[in-house]
Amino acid sequence: MSEKYDAIVIGTGQSGPSLAGRLAAEGLKTAVLERKLFGGTCVNVGCTPTKALVASARAAYMARRAADFGVVLAGQVSVDMKRIKARKDDIVRPSTQGIEKWLSNTSNMTVYKGHGRFESANTVRVNGELLEGQKIFLNVGARAFVPNMPGLDEIDYLTSSSMVEVDFLPEHLIIIGGSYIGLEFAQMYRRFGSQVTVVEMSDRLIGRDDDDVSETVKEILENEGVNVRLKAQCIALERRGSDVVVKLDCSENPKEVTGSHLLLAVGRVPNTDDLGLDSAGVETNERGFIKVDDQLRTNVPGIWALGDANAEGAFTHTSYNDFEIVAANLFDDDPRRVTDRITTYGLFIDPPLGRVGMTEREVRASGRKALIGKRAMTRISRAKERGETQGFMKILIDAETEKILGAAILGIGGNEIVHSILDLMYADAPYTVIQRAVHIHPTVTELIPTMLGELEPLE
Secondary structure, three states: OOEEEEEEEEOOOOOHHHHHHHHHHOOOOEEEEEOOOOOHHHHHOOHHHHHHHHHHHHHHHHHHOHHHHOOOOOOOOOOOHHHHHHHHHHHHHHHHHHHHHHHHOOOOEEEEEOOOEEEEOOEEEEOOEEEEEEEEEEOOOEEEOOOOOOOHHHOOOEOHHHHOOOOOOOOEEEEEOOOHHHHHHHHHHHHHOOEEEEEOOOOOOOOOOOHHHHHHHHHHHHHOOOEEEOOOOOOEEEEEOOEEEEEOOOOOOOOEEEEOEEEEOOOEEEOOOOOOHHHHOOOEOOOOOEOOOOOOEOOOOOEEEOHHHHOOOOOHHHHHHHHHHHHHHHHOOOOOOHHHOOOEEEEOOOOOEEEEEOOHHHHHHHOOOEEEEEEEHHHOHHHHHHOOOOOEEEEEEEOOOOEEEEEEEEOOOHHHHHHHHHHHHHOOOEOHHHHOOOOOOOOOOOHHHHHHOOOEEOO
């Protein structure tokens, strides 16, 4: 016998709980399955804990810079990693517990703590119980990818999940992977006081971004003492006493790096390999991500996939938007689509990067006539007053429609400031709306109209 539900939600990441709440509020008998931590990656091992740690690292960094601002601190600045972790835990815990409590006390909802697997297109087994659902929603997320590297089985290593549980200061942290997760931990632990080396296989950091963004990010990290090794094509690992040795095949010496700890930050894989998707007939791509249409429906009627596991966005904000799309289509007679949203994301180093729309490289590849504006942070009063002049702003405009194609703001407040550009893109308005706006002085945002008044053809 099976327990029948109108809807089953597997996973409680960013979209699952909100969707479950909406389903229950609409009168649907709803089951929610969570095998581990309520709140998923973001709350437990992603955005929330890492940004709490970033804040502690910034406090240490600014304390060491106090003299630059005429502030005298007595004694040497040091960090207490156990207190830093405890602060992080105090921020994470209420969110995790709050989500579980909310779901468990919601009418029309039953929470199952266990791993769910499909037995057919409309049945899921959890803890030995068989659940039958008319509608099934997958919000199973992703996990750190562990590559098949020579020697990896001989050493201990950390991933982004285990790294947030560290309560000690590594003497020398080697990070394999020069993208967003790796770089945030690199700057963070350098500011805590570790020696840090970033090892990246490609010829530049954050490969999805433009060359000038990648190079400036590299300069920011190197200015703080992070060692960056690029073009590491043949990585092998070795345990040497209590140390970890990463062997490199790089164009420059030395050919190996020795450190005390190793962090793997080389991407993420979806948690779809143990869901019984074959039993349900749900299709995935070659990397295991669930295939969905523009409204997040899988190839099997009655099954949807939301969040990181569907390859339509690997961010908390896209996961939540997945919930909004599904709910709007199911209940609001509002045909929202994945293709309605504009790509946007941030790199939360300091100063941060805010990105929206197309990169310069993508605009050039499109062949369209475009305009470009760029302004260094050294030319912005607010940045100089704050003593944070690293980075630049860049914006790309369609020369014919005057619509914004994309922008990158790498500098003080860049991850917040970029939203003024994003909102104008959603409004489908010409760039002249911002160019003619009067912004507050002294701010960074006030220089966006100035930058837009100095556009030049993209050659």
